[in-house]
Amino acid sequence: MQADNKLFDDFVKIVNGAAGTLAGVGREAEAGARSKAKEWIGGLDFVSREEFDAVKAMAAAARDDADALRLRVEALEAASAAPKPTGVEG
Template identity: 90%
Template sequence: MQADNKMFDDFVKLVNGAAGTLAGVGREAEAGARSKAKEWIGGLDFVSRDEFDAVKAMAAAARDEADSLRARLDALEAKAAATPAATPSGA
Protein backbone atom coordinates (compact mmCIF):
# COMPACT_ATOMS: atom_id res chain seq x y z
CA MET A 1 0.00 0.00 0.00
CA GLN A 2 2.84 2.36 0.88
CA ALA A 3 4.55 1.67 -2.46
CA ASP A 4 1.38 2.58 -4.38
CA ASN A 5 1.09 5.80 -2.43
CA LYS A 6 4.71 6.75 -3.21
CA MET A 7 4.21 5.95 -6.89
CA PHE A 8 1.08 8.10 -6.94
CA ASP A 9 2.97 10.96 -5.23
CA ASP A 10 5.75 10.72 -7.81
CA PHE A 11 3.22 10.76 -10.63
CA VAL A 12 1.51 13.85 -9.16
CA LYS A 13 4.88 15.61 -8.86
CA LEU A 14 5.66 14.75 -12.48
CA VAL A 15 2.31 16.07 -13.71
CA ASN A 16 2.64 19.26 -11.63
CA GLY A 17 6.13 19.83 -12.99
CA ALA A 18 4.94 19.31 -16.55
CA ALA A 19 2.01 21.67 -16.02
CA GLY A 20 4.33 24.34 -14.62
CA THR A 21 6.68 23.92 -17.54
CA LEU A 22 3.84 24.16 -20.06
CA ALA A 23 2.51 27.28 -18.33
CA GLY A 24 5.97 28.85 -18.52
CA VAL A 25 6.27 27.97 -22.19
CA GLY A 26 2.85 29.52 -22.79
CA ARG A 27 3.85 32.75 -21.03
CA GLU A 28 7.08 32.94 -23.03
CA ALA A 29 5.22 32.32 -26.29
CA GLU A 30 2.71 35.05 -25.44
CA ALA A 31 5.48 37.50 -24.56
CA GLY A 32 7.31 36.68 -27.78
CA ALA A 33 4.14 37.14 -29.83
CA ARG A 34 3.46 40.49 -28.16
CA SER A 35 7.01 41.60 -28.83
CA LYS A 36 6.81 40.63 -32.51
CA ALA A 37 3.42 42.32 -32.89
CA LYS A 38 4.73 45.56 -31.33
CA GLU A 39 7.78 45.41 -33.60
CA TRP A 40 5.62 44.83 -36.68
CA ILE A 41 3.11 47.55 -35.81
CA GLY A 42 5.93 49.94 -34.93
CA GLY A 43 7.34 49.52 -38.43
CA LEU A 44 4.09 50.59 -40.06
CA ASP A 45 3.53 54.21 -40.99
CA PHE A 46 0.84 55.20 -38.49
CA VAL A 47 0.17 58.76 -37.38
CA SER A 48 -0.40 59.82 -33.82
CA ARG A 49 -3.77 61.06 -32.63
CA ASP A 50 -2.36 64.59 -32.28
CA GLU A 51 -1.13 64.62 -35.87
CA PHE A 52 -4.47 63.29 -37.10
CA ASP A 53 -6.39 65.96 -35.18
CA ALA A 54 -4.09 68.70 -36.51
CA VAL A 55 -4.60 67.62 -40.12
CA LYS A 56 -8.34 67.29 -39.52
CA ALA A 57 -8.46 70.87 -38.16
CA MET A 58 -6.46 72.16 -41.13
CA ALA A 59 -8.84 70.42 -43.54
CA ALA A 60 -11.84 71.99 -41.80
CA ALA A 61 -10.23 75.44 -42.02
CA ALA A 62 -9.44 74.93 -45.71
CA ARG A 63 -13.03 73.79 -46.32
CA ASP A 64 -14.37 76.92 -44.58
CA GLU A 65 -12.06 79.14 -46.64
CA ALA A 66 -13.15 77.42 -49.86
CA ASP A 67 -16.80 78.00 -48.94
CA SER A 68 -16.07 81.66 -48.26
CA LEU A 69 -14.27 82.08 -51.58
CA ARG A 70 -17.09 80.28 -53.38
CA ALA A 71 -19.60 82.72 -51.86
CA ARG A 72 -17.47 85.71 -52.95
CA LEU A 73 -17.19 84.31 -56.47
CA ASP A 74 -20.95 83.76 -56.68
CA ALA A 75 -21.53 87.36 -55.56
CA LEU A 76 -19.08 88.71 -58.15
CA GLU A 77 -20.65 86.60 -60.90
CA ALA A 78 -24.12 87.84 -59.92
CA LYS A 79 -22.89 91.42 -59.94
CA ALA A 80 -21.25 90.96 -63.36
CA ALA A 81 -24.42 89.43 -64.77
CA ALA A 82 -26.52 92.34 -63.47
CA THR A 83 -24.43 95.06 -65.17
CA PRO A 84 -25.04 95.52 -68.89
CA ALA A 85 -22.28 94.26 -71.12
CA ALA A 86 -20.21 96.99 -72.72
CA THR A 87 -20.39 96.97 -76.49
CA PRO A 88 -17.07 97.29 -78.24
CA SER A 89 -16.74 100.60 -80.07
CA GLY A 90 -15.87 100.70 -83.73
CA ALA A 91 -17.52 97.44 -84.56
Protein backbone atom coordinates in the same frame (compact mmCIF):
# COMPACT_ATOMS: atom_id res chain seq x y z
CA MET B 1 -3.99 2.80 0.02
CA GLN B 2 -1.80 5.59 1.38
CA ALA B 3 0.82 4.84 -1.29
CA ASP B 4 -1.78 5.29 -4.02
CA ASN B 5 -2.68 8.72 -2.67
CA LYS B 6 0.98 9.73 -2.53
CA LEU B 7 1.51 8.53 -6.07
CA PHE B 8 -1.57 10.44 -7.21
CA ASP B 9 -0.42 13.57 -5.33
CA ASP B 10 2.99 13.36 -6.97
CA PHE B 11 1.40 12.94 -10.39
CA VAL B 12 -0.82 16.00 -9.79
CA LYS B 13 2.22 18.05 -8.74
CA ILE B 14 4.07 17.06 -11.90
CA VAL B 15 1.10 17.90 -14.10
CA ASN B 16 0.62 21.25 -12.34
CA GLY B 17 4.30 22.05 -12.72
CA ALA B 18 4.21 21.16 -16.40
CA ALA B 19 1.09 23.29 -16.92
CA GLY B 20 2.77 26.24 -15.20
CA THR B 21 5.86 25.80 -17.33
CA LEU B 22 3.83 25.62 -20.52
CA ALA B 23 1.90 28.74 -19.53
CA GLY B 24 5.20 30.53 -18.94
CA VAL B 25 6.51 29.40 -22.30
CA GLY B 26 3.30 30.63 -23.91
CA ARG B 27 3.65 34.03 -22.25
CA GLU B 28 7.27 34.27 -23.37
CA ALA B 29 6.33 33.35 -26.94
CA GLU B 30 3.54 35.92 -26.95
CA ALA B 31 5.85 38.62 -25.59
CA GLY B 32 8.47 37.75 -28.20
CA ALA B 33 5.92 37.85 -30.99
CA ARG B 34 4.59 41.21 -29.79
CA SER B 35 8.12 42.57 -29.62
CA LYS B 36 8.91 41.41 -33.15
CA ALA B 37 5.60 42.80 -34.46
CA LYS B 38 6.24 46.19 -32.83
CA GLU B 39 9.76 46.20 -34.25
CA TRP B 40 8.48 45.35 -37.73
CA ILE B 41 5.60 47.84 -37.62
CA GLY B 42 7.85 50.50 -36.14
CA GLY B 43 10.02 50.29 -39.22
CA LEU B 44 7.08 51.09 -41.45
CA ASP B 45 5.91 54.63 -42.06
CA PHE B 46 2.74 54.70 -39.95
CA VAL B 47 1.29 57.71 -38.16
CA SER B 48 -0.06 57.69 -34.65
CA ARG B 49 -3.77 58.00 -33.98
CA GLU B 50 -3.23 61.50 -32.54
CA GLU B 51 -1.43 62.66 -35.69
CA PHE B 52 -4.15 61.19 -37.89
CA ASP B 53 -6.91 62.91 -35.90
CA ALA B 54 -5.04 66.24 -36.00
CA VAL B 55 -4.62 66.10 -39.78
CA LYS B 56 -8.25 65.04 -40.18
CA ALA B 57 -9.39 68.04 -38.11
CA MET B 58 -7.18 70.39 -40.13
CA ALA B 59 -8.57 69.01 -43.39
CA ALA B 60 -12.13 69.53 -42.16
CA ALA B 61 -11.31 73.13 -41.19
CA ALA B 62 -9.67 73.74 -44.58
CA ARG B 63 -12.72 72.28 -46.32
CA ASP B 64 -15.00 74.60 -44.31
CA ASP B 65 -12.81 77.59 -45.22
CA ALA B 66 -12.87 76.61 -48.90
CA ASP B 67 -16.67 76.34 -48.82
CA ALA B 68 -16.95 79.78 -47.21
CA LEU B 69 -14.63 81.28 -49.81
CA ARG B 70 -16.57 79.61 -52.62
CA LEU B 71 -19.79 81.17 -51.33
CA ARG B 72 -18.15 84.61 -51.14
CA VAL B 73 -16.84 84.31 -54.69
CA GLU B 74 -20.26 83.23 -55.94
CA ALA B 75 -21.88 86.21 -54.18
CA LEU B 76 -19.31 88.62 -55.65
CA GLU B 77 -19.74 87.15 -59.13
CA ALA B 78 -23.51 87.43 -58.83
CA ALA B 79 -23.20 91.05 -57.68
CA SER B 80 -20.85 91.98 -60.51
CA ALA B 81 -23.02 90.24 -63.09
CA ALA B 82 -26.21 91.99 -61.94
CA PRO B 83 -27.38 94.70 -64.37
CA LYS B 84 -26.60 98.18 -63.14
CA PRO B 85 -29.51 100.57 -62.88
CA THR B 86 -29.62 103.13 -65.71
CA GLY B 87 -28.68 106.66 -64.93
CA VAL B 88 -26.20 105.65 -62.31
CA GLU B 89 -22.63 106.28 -63.21
CA GLY B 90 -20.01 104.25 -61.57
